[in-house]
Amino acid sequence: MFRSTLFMAAIVFAGVAQAQTAPSASDIASYTGLHLAAHEGDIAETVRLLAEGADPDVRDRAQRTPAHVAAFASHGGVIAALAAGGADMNALESRAYDVLTIAAVADDPELVSLAMDLGNSPELITSVYDGTALIAAAHLGHHEVVARLVEGGAPIDHVNNLGWTALMEAVVLGDGGPDHIKTVSILVVAGADKSITDRDGITPVQHAKARGYGEIITLLE
Missing domain, CATH: 1.25.40.20 (Ankyrin repeat-containing domain)
Known part of the structure; x- marks a missing residue:
């Protein structure tokens, strides 16, 4: 039965x-701009790049946005900065994961709450x-x-x-x-x-x- x-x-x-596939070493080595700032948790650089017109939803080769990268690295401050800069908080990467599900799998309650507060739909x-x-x-x-x-x-x-x-x-x-x-x-x-x-x-x-x-x-x- x-x-x-x-x-x-x-x-x-x-x-x-x-x-779920977090950025690999080769992915990280290739990062520039917002993806690099997201991985490193650099809020100031994130804000600066957004102010200069950087696309908040730019994709890496696995279709991860900077917000996905920041979620894998548990950088909530960067995610908040990206959301304030117009990032799509419901974007899905190549395996159909969003920031909220990445945070849920990582067992990060604070990031889960933050993602929902920023508009990521449960x-x-x-x-x-x-x-x-x-x-x-x-x-x-x-x-x-x-x-x-x-x-x-x-x-x-x-x-x-x-x-x-x-x-x-x-x-x-x-x-x-x-x-x-x-x-x-x-x-x-x-x-x-x-x-x-x-x-x-x-x-x-x-x-x-x-x-x-x-x-x-x-x-x-």
């Missing part, structure tokens, strides 16, 4: 490390899985990020192209430990639909029982 879901989960686990469909920042954070058990995204209006029951919601990913791709327990709790309290099944018709609680995740079972029942 669970075979196809487990097979899909194995595929996702195998691809997680490659899902409703944006991101990643090759047609997911959301919330699904990405729930998958990884980043519960503080999950809480902030829920508060910011993220769609709780969005179903990605694997057939999974944030709640489903927290169970199927989680480890049943404290971080994922807290994640499930936040989603349940926020009103996540516990009846939404995967493509095999299996509910989150059934998956939790199959894995022996006692505390999560209690939350879901």
Whole structure:
């Protein structure tokens, strides 16, 4: 009954490390202008370049904007300067990630809140899985990020192209430990639909029982 879901989960686990691609050493070596300032966290240089007419949404070879580069380097001040200079806070790079999802995967709650404050929508469909920042954070058990995204209006029951919601990913791709327990709790309290099944018709609680995740079972029942 669970075979196809487990097979899909194995595929996702195998691809997680490659899902987001931070700038490589060769990318960084090629950077000039706003991309370089973003990587280095140089707010003053960012402001200067923008004042001189630099394009805030210029792309590198992986279609990353300076805001994406700054997000990978956790430079919130640069992102704020770029947003003030007209940067598109909902821009997607080549693998369909935005600043918010990059921050969510990095487990950076402050950057998550900042991105939303600057106009990065938590409703944006991101990643090759047609997911959301919330699904990405729930998958990884980043519960503080999950809480902030829920508060910011993220769609709780969005179903990605694997057939999974944030709640489903927290169970199927989680480890049943404290971080994922807290994640499930936040989603349940926020009103996540516990009846939404995967493509095999299996509910989150059934998956939790199959894995022996006692505390999560209690939350879901």
